[in-house]
Structures are given as C-alpha cells and as structure tokens.
Amino acid sequence: MRIEDTVEEAAYRNRVREWIATEGRDQWPTAAGRESAEERHWVQALQGAGLVGVTWPETYGGQGLSPGHEAIVAAELAEAGMPIPTSMGVGLNMVGPALLVHGSPEQQRQLLPAILSGAAVWCEGFSEPDAGSDLAAIRTRATSQPDGSYRVSGAKVWCSFAHASDWCLLLARTGAREHGSRAITCFLVPMTSPGVSVRPLRQITGESEFNEVFFDEVELPSSAVLDGPGRGWAVAMTTLFYERSRYHDQLAGFAVNLSGLARRVAADPKLRDDARVLERLAGAWTDLQIVRATMLRLGQERDPGGTTTAAGLALKLLWTGAIEGLTSLALDVLGPMAAVESSDETVDGHSWQRELFLAQMWAVAGGSTEIARSVLAEQSLGLPRSR
C-alpha cells in the first residue's frame, strides 16, 4: 500500500505530463470546434504518444504496460482537462477490453488497431424498449441461416453515439426466450450494414448523444459472433464491468466543479456562515476522496472473469451518490438562479442544471442504482435473488 509512485512510475508520469503540456496542448481539439473528426484525430495523437491501449498487447498497437501505468495516463489526461472523448471511450474503455477477453485472434487483429487509431467509433446495442434493467429479456432476434450466417431483426435504444459509430456491439437472442441469458449471442456489426438505421433522441440536457437503432433483416456472417453462440451474456457482463470501473475524467470535472462551487460559497457571507452548506461541502469533498481511493483500490482488479469484489460493485453507487450530492448542493446554493440556466459556472462552461441532469443519468447508466444494490446483496451478502 503506497501513495507514492515508484521511481519508474514517476519517470513515466513525467513523460506523460511533458507530452500533454507540449504536443498534447497543440493537438487538443478546441471546445468550439469539437466534432467527431476532431475527436478521432485526438485519439490518433494520443496513440502516437502511446497514451491509449496502455495495457493492450503491442501486437495490436498497445503498449503492453501495467494497469498502474494506465491509471497514471487516465489521471494525467483528466487532470489536464484533455480526456479521451466520451464517444471514443466506448471503444477504448469498454468494447476494446471486452474484445481482449472474448475475441478470437482474428477479431482482435481486425478490430483492435482501428479502435486505438481513432479510425473506428463503437456503440453498444444492449437495451431495448422492453428490456432495460432486465437485459436478459431482449427480443432482438438473430436467426441462423443454413449457410451458418445470421439474420438480425429488432430495435435497440439508449445507444450512445450510434449516430457517429462505425461498429455496434450487439446483443441478440439466438435461442428460446425461456432460456433467458443463456440464449443470447453477441455480434460485431458494421453500422453500414444494409438494414441498420439510426434515430437520434434528444436528452434532458438538450443534447442528442442517445439513439434508437433499428435492425431490419441485417445479414451477418458467422465470423461476426463474439465468443461463440450463447456467450453474449458473459460479453455483456465484461463490458459493463469496464463501464462501471472508470470515472477518472468525471472525477477531474467533479473536482473543478467543487472548487467553483466553493468560490461561490466563499464570496457570499450568508452561504459561508451556513453550517448546512459547510457540512454538505465537507460531504462532497469526502465523496471525491472516496471515489478516487476506491478506483485506486480497484486499480489492480482488471480480471472480470472472477467475481467482482464488493468494492467494485460499490463504486458505481458511490460515484452516483457523489455527483447527486454535489449537484443538489449547487442548485440549493444558486437560490432563485436555479430556475435559470447560465453558463461558465462549471467545467467546460456548462450549467449546473446540466450537471444535475447528468447525475440523474448516472443513476441509470451501466445498470440502475437498484440493480447495483440487488447485485451487491446477492454477490456480496449472499442474499437470495429478489426476482
């Protein structure tokens, strides 16, 4: 247990910092002109510096380094306010790691380098209009054809960045509904396949990052199956494990926002002398340390094959609680201004209201708070299934 870097880690951190301060600064897309092409370019720049795929094998364009090195990169990029764009994060932080666990060597060779170079943007096709928390109830069906290929039909929803994606990690039913999660298969689907259509959804924040994706008799070769027929549930669990274990960028934003809020409180005598405000500010500061420390504790825990520990399952709940606490304090502190959206209060010049809406999103994303509690009750306390 140590909070200091080893000599080697310290040298690595310095190299990362130096790149961020010089070349990184030059290549970072400015906030005004940010769009998909620029985000891809940023990932390409990061790859040039060896700052994506830090733990991935060198054969696929990775660096073959330890999770500790990866944590250093994530922390430094987040600290500099120059993170991996969320749209690229699906491929780099969720799909890529899942491919490394579940993919065949051919699939890994074909797909991983394009994720690292920013050439391929990925989305997830998991939830459906009638299957969210109960993911095993999905109805999208992949029917196998006599030649071994599949035909896929169905509708997916809450697919982040599907409108900008090249590929979709799709869960479809390949067996009877009664077989539940054992009859689900995962497919690697090019978004350009005939029969795939995308409809953007406007979110509460006003942005359109979410989409509905429709599959109408989409033809897929047998090589599109990831980790074999009926293995889709395992792939989904791996992907969700990674989705729930990384909050570096969010935490860096949280820290900036917390300082901004503290300045507002300090400037107003009525607020800074209010014991309730001070106590909640202390709570938010503590939450920040707790989520940071829990990610640090989980740093070495990268094998989703085993049972996830209680701390791993708790992380999502802790993060959600932290962001809810901070944003609700901010809205209370704003007083009458809470009814009006104004910019430049928080990181990237967004409004506090947007941050509050995002907090509500976090309580559902990657498995709802209630599902996380149920899983924790079953896996860590050994309680009977509630459903």
Add this chain to the structure above:
Amino acid sequence: MDLELSEDQRSLKALVADFGRDWATSSDPAGQTSPDAWRRLAGLGVFELADVEVGTGGIVEQVIVAEELGRVLLGAQYAFTASYVVPLLSLATDGEIAPVILGNRRVSFAGSGRRVVSAGCDLSGEWDLVPGFEPTDAYLLVEDVGAVARIWLAAADDSGVSAEPLHDLDLGSTTVNLRFCQTPSWLVAEVPREQLVSSHQRARLLIAAELIGVAEAAIRAAAEYAKVRVAFGKPIGSYQGVSHPLAGSLAQLEGVRSLLYLTACHLEADTTDAAMLSLAVKARAGAVAVEATGRALHTFGGIGFTWEHPIHRYHRRAIAANATAGSSFELGHQLGLEALACLTR
C-alpha cells in the same frame, strides 16, 4: 500507487481475525476486556506497531488491527492505547513502555482536562469523560502549559485519584470522570503541543477503522438472519425493502474503507492532506456506521431491540465510537471550514 494489502498485512489481518473469533466465542457477554484477554491481544505484537522507537510507520497495520477488533467489539481501548499511550510513553527514557506493549499494564489516556496544575510531582485537575479500562492500572494525563504539553503518568490506585464511573452506552467501555487532588504523578515528557496533533489524527483514523469493522459485522449478521427468517413464505432477504438498505450500507462501508487506507498512507507519509483526510474518514465512518448498525438492528425486527440478541451491542458501540474523538456532526463542520479554505486557496 496502490491501496492493496501486502502479503504480510493480509497475514496480520488473518491473525487478528482468528484471535477475535476465539475471543468472541469465549468472552464474557458483559463485554469488558479482561486483563487476560488484553495480554493475549498484546501477545500478537499489535502494540509494537505503535511504538515509534521500535519502527517508523506501521499505521496501515494498526488500521488492520483496529478494523478486525471492531468486528468482535474489542476495539474500544485499542485505538487510544495505540494512538496515545504507546507513542507518548515511548518518549520516556526508562522502561515504562515495556509492560504496556506486553499487555501487563493497562493505561487509560485522559488527555487535557480542566484546572490542571502541578506542583513538583503532585498533579491536580479534573478530566471528564475519560475512556478507560476496567480495571485500569494507570492514567496518562496532559497538562497544557502554553505551547507545551506535559505528559503525566499516575497509578490508578493512589488515594489521591477519584474515578467516578459513568453509565456507558457501550457495554465494552468504561468511561469515568477523573479527579486528581495533589496526586503523586510522574512526568513522562514535555513536548510541543503540535506533537499531540499526530496522535489525534491517528486516534481518529483508528476509531474510523474500528467503526468500519463494527458496522460490517452488524450488516453481515443481519444478512445471515435475512437468509433464514421467513415471512410471507420467503426469506425476508429476498425482499428489496430488506436487502437494499443492507447492500447500500455495505457499499458505503466499502467507500469508507478505501478512504481509510488512503488516509493511513497519507498519515504514514506525513503529507499535507493527512489532516483533512483524518477528519473526513472519522466523520464519514461515524455517520455510515451508526446508520448501518441501525439498519442491521431493524432487520432483526422485534428481537433486535431486546437483550435476547447481541445486535444491539453493535449499534451501541457505533454510537459511542462516533461520539468519541469528534463526532461526524462536529468534524463535518470543521472539515467544511477547512475544505472551503483549501478549495478557494
């Protein structure tokens, strides 16, 4: 950077856990730690960890010990002995420390009091709410003289000592109001008052560790009960109204445990963040443990608030430990002021 336990730390955890299980099955249900049990605990070497003369650091190890003792409600005296008694007595030049480390001498720490004055080797003063041993062999006391803290040691059986026992909420604790009237005492050391700050920080950290142990044991006991207690034809643990509060508390406890390890590392490395972190970890551990033990007690239904079942002892201990060395209510406010200053610097 990592917050993993080393192999040695894991064996220490297992060693203390074994001791705790053994103690829990053989102990007096009234909950006081007997001199014999204390000697056996000391026999594990747990107080050598706190002796600055023996080795530096050891804070992570102390946290592990405190958490494991908390699980069997044996943590009450450990934190004070490890944070104050051992480090302060080890400043003495002669052999006062040896019997403490061996567990043969049980010293209660009284801290700073009111109207404390010394004349030669005679000490007078009033110390309220002193947490201690029953029986206790000696008291360790602080006399504040300007920027200096004089550390005094006095035998508990001296006729000049009056210790009025209070009615403790926690059955394993003995709190007294202490009165000294020209009591013969021995001056252990004179130290700058700031030197006590690190002991205060360590005490908060170790009581936080104990609280985590107490609360997790209570939550796990409640979960075991929820597996076997049937209502409406099913074990009550299958109802989310029962399981979710327990799971929620477990998640909170895991979070505080992460903070505990982080804070231990910062105290060991003596960083500038250590002060705020030690406030944060005690404040949060207290609040989370009181809530968790309350939820655990509630899970047992009617029997939970009777003496037929020991779960009430966990709730009592959590409330008492939260109130000791700064409650979540007090420390939360203090941390708020410090966070405001730190974030706007």
